Amino acid sequence: DTAVSQTPKYLVTQMGNDKSIKCEQNLGHDTMYWYKQDSKKFLKIMFSYNNKELIINETVPNRFSPKSPDKAHLNLHINSLELGDSAVYFCASRGSANTGELFFGEGSRLTVL
Amino acid sequence: AQSVTQPDIHITVSEGASLELRCNYSYGATPYLFWYVQSPGQGLQLLLKYFSGDTLVQGIKGFEAEFKRSQSSFNLRKPSVHWSDAAEYFCAVIADNMLTFGGGTRLMVKP
Numbered sequence: 001d002t003a004v005s006q007t008p009k010y011l012v013t014q015m016g017n018d019k020s021i022k023c024e025q026n027l028g029h030d031t032m033y034w035y036k037q038d039s040k041k042f043l044k045i046m047f048s049y050n051n052k053e054l055i056i057n058e059t060v061p062n063r064f065s066p067k068s069p070d071k072a073h074l075n076l077h078i079n080s081l082e083l084g085d086s087a088v089y090f091c092a093s094r095g096s097a098n099t100g101e102l103f104f105g106e107g108s109r110l111t112v113l
Numbered sequence: 114a115q116s117v118t119q120p121d122i123h124i125t126v127s128e129g130a131s132l133e134l135r136c137n138y139s140y141g142a143t144p145y146l147f148w149y150v151q152s153p154g155q156g157l158q159l160l161l162k163y164f165s166g167d168t169l170v171q172g173i174k175g176f177e178a179e180f181k182r183s184q185s186s187f188n189l190r191k192p193s194v195h196w197s198d199a200a201e202y203f204c205a206v207i208a209d210n211m212l213t214f215g216g217g218t219r220l221m222v223k224p
Contacts, residue, residue: 031210041151041201043214056211090156092212101147102212106156 003027006091006105013081014113020077021108023091031055032074033092033102034066043090049074078110086112115140115208117215125221126194134189134218136178136204144206146187148178151201151217160202163187174198196222 004025013019025032033056034046048056052068063079078085088109092102116139126132138144145164149157161172168180178189187204199222204215 033212041217041219043203043217045211045213048210050210101159101162102207103159104149104157 004105025093029093029095035090037088119215132191147205
C-alpha cells in the first residue's frame with residue numbers, strides 16, 4: 001500500500017484551464033502539506049492542514065485553493081492556470097508534532113501549455 | 114525564520130570514492146534536521162534525521178550525518194559511493210510545523 005498517493009502523476013493542460021490534484025494518506029497522520037518544486041528543483045511549501053484546518057498558507061496566488069474533506073485527504077485546486085504554474089507538486093503528511101519527518105507522495109508533474 | 118543552505122549545487126565523485134555534502138542551517142532553537150534524497154522522476158525519500166542525543170546519526174543506504182552546533186552544520190557523508198547514489202539531495206530543518214528545504218545538491222557519479 002502506498003503511504004501517500006497523488007493523482008494524477010502527470011497533467012498537461014492549456015493556459016486558463018482549471019485543474020485539481022488529489023492526495024490521500026493512509027498513515028493516520030494529522031498534518032498534510034503541499035509543496036511546489038520548480039524547474040531548478042527548489043522545494044517551497046504552499047499549504048499545510050492539520051485535522052482539516054489550514055495552519056500554513058505561504059505566499060501563494062489565490063488561484064490555488066486547497067481543500068481537506070477529511071484528515072486523510074488534501075486536494076489542490078488551481079484556477080486559471082498560467083505558464084508559471086508548471087512544476088512538480090508534492091503532497092506530504094506528518095504524524096508527530098515538531099519531530100516527525102514528512103512522508104512524501106511521488107509528485108504530480110503539471111505542464112501548462 | 115529558519116533557513117537552510119546547501120553551498121554545492123553540483124558535486125561529481127568517482128564510484129568508490131568518499132562523499133560529503135554540506136548543509137548549514139539558521140534557526141534560533143534546537144533544530145530538527147533531515148536529509149532527503151530524490152532520484153530522477155521520483156518523490157523524496159528520508160535518508161536520516163537528527164532530533165537530539167548522539168550528534169552522529171546513521172541512515173539508510175550507508176549514509177551518515179554529523180550535527181555540529183558550533184558550525185550550524187549537518188553534513189551528509191558516505192565512505193564509498195555507488196553509481197545508484199546519483200540523485201538530488203536535500204537538507205531540511207523543521208520548525209513551527211513546517212519543513213524548510215535547502216536548494217539541493219545534485220550528485221553525479223563517474224564510473
